[in-house]
Amino acid sequence: MTQQPFSRPGAIDLSGLAQQPPAAGGGAPAPGGAGGGAPAGSYAVTVTEESFQTVLQASTTAPVVLVFHSAAQAPESQTMADDVAAVVEGYDGRFLAGLVDVDASPQIAQAIAQASQMQQLPVPLMMVFLDGRPATQPIPGALSREELTTVFDQLAQQLTAQGISGRHQPQGAAPADGEDEPELDPRYAPAQDALAAGDIDAAVAEYQKLVDGNPADGEAAAGLAMAKVLQRTQGVDLTRAREAAASAPDDIDAQVMVADLDMVGGHVEDAFVRLIDLVKRTTDDDRNRVREHLLGLFAAVGNEDERVIKGRQSLASALF
Template identity: 60%
Template sequence: MTQQPFSRPGAIDLSALKGAAGPGAPRPAPAGGPAAGPGAAQPGGGATSAYCVSITEQNFESVVETSRTAPLLLVFYSPTQMPESVQLADDLETLSGEFEGRFLAGRVDIDAVPQIAQLMQIPSIPLVVMIFDGRPMPLLQDVVPLEELRTALTQVMQQLTAQGITGRHQPRTGAAQPEGDEAEEAGMDPRYAAAQDALGEGDIDTAVAEYQKLVDANPADAEAAAGLAMAKVLQRTRGVDLQAARAAAAAAPDDVDAQTMVADLDMLGGHVDDAFSRLIDLIRRSEGEDRNKAREHLLGLFGAVGNDDPRVMRGRQNLASALF
């Protein structure tokens, strides 16, 4: 197979996906019968994660159909041609459990199902391809350490969340699922289920209310605070015309409401740095109540992205410079 260049993790333009299936868009129910579950006989061994499936000719189409609900990550590997690629498949399966349904991992052993690799026109292995709403996008073409893979996937999921793509896969029947203390250690917290389910159904107001309850009960809950911040972005931008909003902001560069609206829309489009820069520039040239309003809005966007994100760290430094 010939090598071709692919996007690297953390540098992936996901803006095209927003139009494919934004929050509230109708989604077909995932297809699938018994053959689609990891409990069925499969080549290359059965998947053990609740969010991983081994791909066969029989289940390929139904598994791809689930990408209309949440991302599907296909990992192409070969135990015979490149034994080390198996580790990448194993690591992706491990992370699928950690991410609790934010993506479904599909293991594609090209020795067992070469026709799938041919169908997808795979240029080389190993390869990880993300499919969302049936649309493929290459993510990774190297065997990387588990921590690097975890970081890359975290960045991708943050980009998707910033665009309002928040659906989750349901655990697949037949896979081993943690229980009790093991489930708690794996981070499976049912407290967020109501809010996440509401987002998946496009019910933004309910999601905001559910996240607000969690924040009110525990202001130190960073995950609930981030969820609330992102849900509020979705709520504020609901039904807004992008071009009209940009025109209004261009016509009134010092209007806080106009600028914060475009910053929110930039967030949903995956242009996080642009959103931050717009508000920081506004803060630099504002004063009084307008300045404070822009600053508070920016802090909310920081919370939506996550304090550990390098873009937020840079944004905080730039904010400090703008303020002082």
């Protein structure tokens, strides 16, 4: 399933709905799954007419994926809403799932349908919002969990390729008092601007200049390593790459490509495990090639990251 790239400002103007004042007591998004009861996870909220504005505002940090469901109209839509809530957990805050029960919040459904020039909002339906406005075409129909994972992998790739790096905080977590977002070091601005413009080759060149000028600059080294991952995966079809790797488990090219795609999609640990398992199955030059590639992925994430620390321990066990 191919998704349209993120666009700014988006095709549908919902600013009127977003600016409606919330009802009294309608502050933070309400936690909960599609049924509004048990918590759906760290990155999923139940959206009500009172909390809609707050949820939409969160899309200025990172994408919000609204899932419209209805027990009366389409019972299977509730399963999909729960699946979306489960799938987004694997992306460490790159997405926030907003679950909208159209039976309980008909005004939201009516406003979205009107803005989308639909007579009635179909359910289930997914819409991706960025900066308060739709960032892709609506995604109608029930999707399996596997299909949802493919969709979110593709969206995560697009985020990374466009230099969109914001992440949602886990629901219930609040920033420490006085804690501000760190300012971007101007040295990295040319590379970040190139990523935002989709010019991966230019981003690689800019990061390479920084590394050449100061090999001890860990942030530049990490940026260069990740930009190279993006460079290697440009234009690669995710589904075909996974099929090729599944059919040839000892094909180094196929396995490292899927590891790179996992990195771009936010599945860092999956990428590490794949290559560590490949290290175990290879010898001599092949093993060293896989090890070097894995070290590059470690550099992209950062040596202080717990996943990298665990990955290095597993790599050492695999080698010795």
